[in-house]
Amino acid sequence: MRTFDLYISDKCGEPLNTVYKEKRTITNTSELKAAVTFDHVAAAYQHNTRKNENFIQSDCVMFDVDNTESDTPGDWITTDTLRADFPGVVFFTVTSRNHMKEKNGKAPRPKYHVYFPLEVIKDGAEYTALKKRTKELFTYFDKQAADTARFFFGNANAEVLYFEGDSFLAGYMESLADVTIQVVEEPAKEPPKEEKEPAPIQQPIQPTAPITPAQPLPGQIPAGQRNSKMSSFAFTMLIKYGDCEKSRSEYVEMSKKCVPPLDTKELKIIWDKAVQGYLEKIANRTGYIPPKEYAKWGEIQPIEVIIPPSFPFTAFPATLSAYTQSISEYTQTAPEMAGVLVLGALGAVFQKKYNVQSINNNIEQMSIYAVAISPPAERKSEVIRHIIKPFLSYQNTYNSENAVKFSDNEATRKELKAALFKAESEIDGTEGKREQLKKAQNDFDKFKPIHGLTLLADDTTTEALISLMVKNGERMFIASGEG
Numbered sequence: 001m002r003t004f005d006l007y008i009s010d011k012c013g014e015p016l017n018t019v020y021k022e023k024r025t026i027t028n029t030s031e032l033k034a035a036v037t038f039d040h041v042a043a044a045y046q047h048n049t050r051k052n053e054n055f056i057q058s059d060c061v062m063f064d065v066d067n068t069e070s071d072t073p074g075d076w077i078t079t080d081t082l083r084a085d086f087p088g089v090v091f092f093t094v095t096s097r098n099h100m101k102e103k104n105g106k107a108p109r110p111k112y113h114v115y116f117p118l119e120v121i122k123d124g125a126e127y128t129a130l131k132k133r134t135k136e137l138f139t140y141f142d143k144q145a146a147d148t149a150r151f152f153f154g155n156a157n158a159e160v161l162y163f164e165g166d167s168f169l170a171g172y173m174e175s176l177a178d179v180t181i182q183v184v185e186e187p188a189k190e191p192p193k194e195e196k197e198p199a200p201i202q203q204p205i206q207p208t209a210p211i212t213p214a215q216p217l218p219g220q221i222p223a224g225q226r227n228s229k230m231s232s233f234a235f236t237m238l239i240k241y242g243d244c245e246k247s248r249s250e251y252v253e254m255s256k257k258c259v260p261p262l263d264t265k266e267l268k269i270i271w272d273k274a275v276q277g278y279l280e281k282i283a284n285r286t287g288y289i290p291p292k293e294y295a296k297w298g299e300i301q302p303i304e305v306i307i308p309p310s311f312p313f314t315a316f317p318a319t320l321s322a323y324t325q326s327i328s329e330y331t332q333t334a335p336e337m338a339g340v341l342v343l344g345a346l347g348a349v350f351q352k353k354y355n356v357q358s359i360n361n362n363i364e365q366m367s368i369y370a371v372a373i374s375p376p377a378e379r380k381s382e383v384i385r386h387i388i389k390p391f392l393s394y395q396n397t398y399n400s401e402n403a404v405k406f407s408d409n410e411a412t413r414k415e416l417k418a419a420l421f422k423a424e425s426e427i428d429g430t431e432g433k434r435e436q437l438k439k440a441q442n443d444f445d446k447f448k449p450i451h452g453l454t455l456l457a458d459d460t461t462t463e464a465l466i467s468l469m470v471k472n473g474e475r476m477f478i479a480s481g482e483g
Contacts (some may be wrong), residue, residue, distance in 0.1 A: 002090050002168075003027045004060040004117040007048070008038040012154035014099075018050045020151075027159040029092070032115070036062045036094050038154040042115070043127070052166060055124040061131055062152060062170055063114045064142035066094070076109055077140045085138060085239050088287040089172045091116045095208070113152055114141075116169035124148045133173055139232045176281045202468075219257060221256030226258045227270060234274035235440070239282060242291040243275055311339040327386045333379050337372045338387070341479075344370030345387050348455070348477030353363040381481030388479050391455045399452045407452045416444045 007020040017039060024035040026390045041050055043058035067076040079093055092115040100108040121127045127148050212435075221229045233254050237247035247388050248271070255267055291325040313321045313335070320342070347368030361483060374380060399406075423440040427433050451471045456481050460468065469476050 004115040006035045006040045008035055014036050019048055021048045029162050033158055035162045036158050037156045041151045052147050052149045057120050057122040058127055059118050061116045061118045066111050067109045084289055087285055088165050088167050089169055091163050093161045095155055095159045106146050118170055130170055137235055182400050211325040220259045221257045226262055231270050235270050236277040276449055311336045329378050329384050333383055338383050339388055340370050340372050344368050351475040384481055386477050395453050395455045406452055413449055416447050422446045
């Protein structure tokens with residue numbers, strides 16, 4: 001895995017902060033997740049102060065994907081899109097603070113940051129040029145993120161993914177050097193011809209308001225941007241769909257936003273250049289997966305349209321069904337949350353009591369691994385508290401009723417251990433002392449300690465869990481409100 005450096009602040013969500021003192025070298029996804037908890041940058045700066053003129057070096061480029069261009073889920077840029085657009089390039093993705101959250105009245109959608117490791121770049125102009133070139137070809141990246149002083153807000157709940165590759169972004173963009181984003185300067189208007197000064201008139205001329213050029217409407221592509229926008233869009237469509245009717249129709253549809261319209265001949269020139277770049281630099285690249293391969297899976301179905309069946313409470317015994325639905329009603333949580341988590345509790349009840357034998361004679365114990373996924377502050381811990389209450393009550397009652405037995409057992413253990421130490425200290429080579437030592441050792445080995453009952457564990461390490469299971473008949477119920 002390619003390592004790279006981030007520089008973090010001690011703050012989260014502070015837009016006015018410019019100081020990033022702590023350097024974090026990222027070697028795995030866990031380290032990246034820990035680093036992006038705080039506001040961070042991808043470059044080292046003089047005096048640890050984030051400014052373009054303070055740029056020292058960077059070995060990572062960060063981009064932002066907000067998916068604000070379209071409200072249609074099928075148009076959203078996903079990690080699959082990135083893998084197809086950057087074949088063989090190593091990168092990481094990290095969900096941002098507003099990932100899958102409603103914002104400014106828009107429906108929830110994927111929002112994340114992309115981190116491309118690099119060979120170290122020490123020239124700020126070279127660093128900026130790489131970012132600018134990447135955004136020209138892949139227009140879905142945030143258009144405000146071209147300078148060397150870009151920072152990202154921290155996200156304590158970020159989800160981090162790693163995408164393996166054998167090349168870096170700079171090398172990949174260099175291989176696309178021949179893909180031209182055509183920018184044709186709009187012809188300048190000819191200056192007005194010099195006119196003779198008009199003859200003076202008797203009545204004064206009334207002043208008129210200055211005439212301002214018409215501003216483009218939202219969504220329109222104005223003169224001066226048409227060629228660049230259409231060239232970039234054509235290249236994006238070719239990467240997404242390949243050279244097919246779908247990409248061409250999307251290109252034609254986008255051209256309708258040009259004001260004034262581009263003529264048909266010019267649109268064809270732009271399209272042909274984009275196809276040439278796609279075929280030479282993308283389609284023949286090792287590791288590139290053609291869009292038709294993705295097409296076999298059909299259009300991605302947004303999760304919002306999938307309506308899962310209601311939880312089958314009737315499959316529970318009547319008492320358990322009523323108990324589970326009562327938890328849901330009392331805590332004002334989704335019924336499925338209590339239903340799924342109660343299944344996990346049932347797994348704890350059945351452990352070491354029943355086994356399941358499948359038709360191919362595999363035998364498994366009845367452990368159930370239940371996970372309820374929901375956003376923070378959705379009362380997961382409260383639901384779990386009610387479910388584990390009977391377990392804690394039984395555990396405490398059992399330990400209280402058997403407290404004397406535990407004490408007597410511990411006293412016996414100490415007595416046997418003391419006898420063993422005494423026999424070891426008195427050994428003198430005689431047969432009698434040797435027999436005393438053998439008997440003391442035998443008695444101590446035969447002793448079986450008994451422990452207080454522990455049914456539940458929350459946040460525990462693997463090593464501690466092994467010890468707990470040894471003391472509790474190889475069974476343990478782990479219940480936690482956190483992952």
